[in-house]
Amino acid sequence: MSSLGSDVTAALGAEVPKRRPAPQFAGFSAKLVTDFFEWFGHLGIFAWKVARAAVTPPFEWREFIRQLDEVGSKSFPLVALAGAAVGIIISLETRYSLTRFGAKSLFPATLVYSVIQVMGPVITGLVVSGRVGAGIGAELASMKVTEQIDAIEASAINPYRLLAATRILACIVMLPLLTIAADACGLLTGWFAQALVEPLSFHQFIESGFHGATFNAFLPPTFKTAVYGLIIGVIACFQGMRTRGGAEGVGRAATNSVVLASLFLILADVVLVKFILVVFP
Amino acid sequence: MNDARDKMATAHDNTMKQREAEADGNAPVVSVESVHKSFGTHKVLNGINLSVNRGETLAVLGRSGTGKSVLLRLIIGLTQPDSGSIRVGGDDLAGLTLDQLGAIRKKMGFLFQHAALYDSLTVAENVAFPLDHHRRDMSKSDKDDLVRRLLAEVGIEDALERMPSDISGGMQKRVGLARALALEPEILLLDEPTAGLDPISSREIDELILKLQRERQMASIVVTHDLFSARSIASHLALLDQGNVVVQGQFEDLQQSDIGFVKEFLKQS
Secondary structure: OHHHHHHHHHHOOOOOOOOOOOOOHHHHHHHHHHHHHHHHHHHHHHHHHHHHHHHOOOOOHHHHHHHHHHHHHOOHHHHHHHHHHHHHHHHHHHHHHHHHOOOHHHHHHHHHHHHHHHHHHHHHHHHHHHHHHHHHHHHHHHHHHOOHHHHHHHOOOOHHHHHHHHHHHHHHHHHHHHHHHHHHHHHHHHHHHHHHHOOOOHHHHHHHHOOOOOHHHHHHHHHOHHHHHHHHHHHHHHHHHOOOOHHHHHHHHHHHHHHHHHHHHHHHHHHHHHHHHHHOO | OHHHHHHHHHHHHHHHHHHHHHHHOOOEEEEEEEEEEEEOOEEEEEEEEEEEEOOOEEEEEEOOOOOHHHHHHHHOOOOOOOEEEEEEOOEEOOOOOHHHHHHHHOOEEEEOOOOOOOOOOOHHHHHHHHHHHHOOOOOHHHHHHHHHHHHHHOOOHHHOOOOHHHOOHHHHHHHHHHHHHOOOOOEEEEEOOOOOOOHHHHHHHHHHHHHHHHHHOOEEEEEOOOHHHHHHHOOEEEEEEOOEEEEEEOHHHHHHOOOHHHHHHHHHO
16 A cells, blocks of 8 residues: 555655665664673783783882872771761661661661671772772873873883782772771761760770671671772773773773772672672671 | 694794894894784785894884884884784794783883873983883982983983973973983884974984984984984985885985885975
């Protein structure tokens, strides 16, 4: 029928409407899948090069110590502030809920477990991912587009060892330490917020909060942040060192470093929480 | 299987020939043989052959985008060729790991087109950077003396503590040159050493390169499209067009060439 209609239209000399081109969904999807696997492939090759460079001498101790300072000392104020804020928020929220359900005596333990097992590690990871991830991504990207990384390589220095391995190791070492700092600040401000409303000595708070607690309850959640450090370091260095395209590329590398590191950090947390529950019951 | 064996045998023969020639003292320090390089569908180098001996300076000329800088990146191993062979001091760069390449790169100094100075380090720290990593046995005072001497050699000894962003383009090139000379290389690769500089600074850089060549007897490859500069510093020239060496030889050989592109290039330069 429609064919007949078209024939008639053509016969009448009227313009036959052109068929709309089929959407290129198939091609687009195929490219998306290819890019996805290509990205992981390049990430794997990058991680292998860094791992090999990290375990073969000469070791870049001076740069490593400088990075410990960059990642650790310089992130400390922000992490401490974030931890302190989390402590106050948890204190206010849980106090209200526990009072409502008549379980006010559980307040210290709830605060301690919430801060140390859940919020402290995640908040530290996300804060460091934002500050350090963006910093490393932008710094290395800027070095890449201005040929400084090529200049390092041309000077017979392995950039994977000097730039990537040192930063990644610094993130791995400093994340658990920063988490301990965030936890301490969170507990302190959480207790302080509670003490303002209802008298409670710090000694009493700690004793009640850690009553019956074992190392297994607190050490794995704290030290799992070393994995967060690995993720932040690897993603930020990878994004930075593969940058192309001038200032826009630098901006994109910084953004992608933070977004991807935060995303993978949260996904890793899901796996790590289950892993810790199974291995350290 | 036989093909692979033949290739290995040929590579071994070439290495042996190179070693024998080296023993005779007339081997090319850098040789580029049938090198092809493409980026995607864009063919940049199309089987080019070049060689430089000790004490010689080769100027590679050509229009923008003809692969001159790519050629230098291939020689120092920052980019890999699609096919062909690149030998530096008799060693084939193909298939080397980053650390093996590092040993060869120590023999080379590279001046990048935009100097590529480390922007978070001072001028002195930039020049000391290769020394800090490869001359760990050197005392700090010896390193400081060497850095001062290198900066004096390139004429900017008073800029020691300044940051790269605080100095002019010409001074940045001089710092880049001092950094390239820090490990006393046998081969110097210069990517557009006078690009973006005023005529006076360009001639100063040319004179500096000539002085260094006289004093250090290095093999140099200079990529440029400044014909005046190339003529004054190079012992021979190669003109690139569409990924091929169109003409190679003395400046007079270029002048006598009947090739249209060569005539046009000389006329416009």
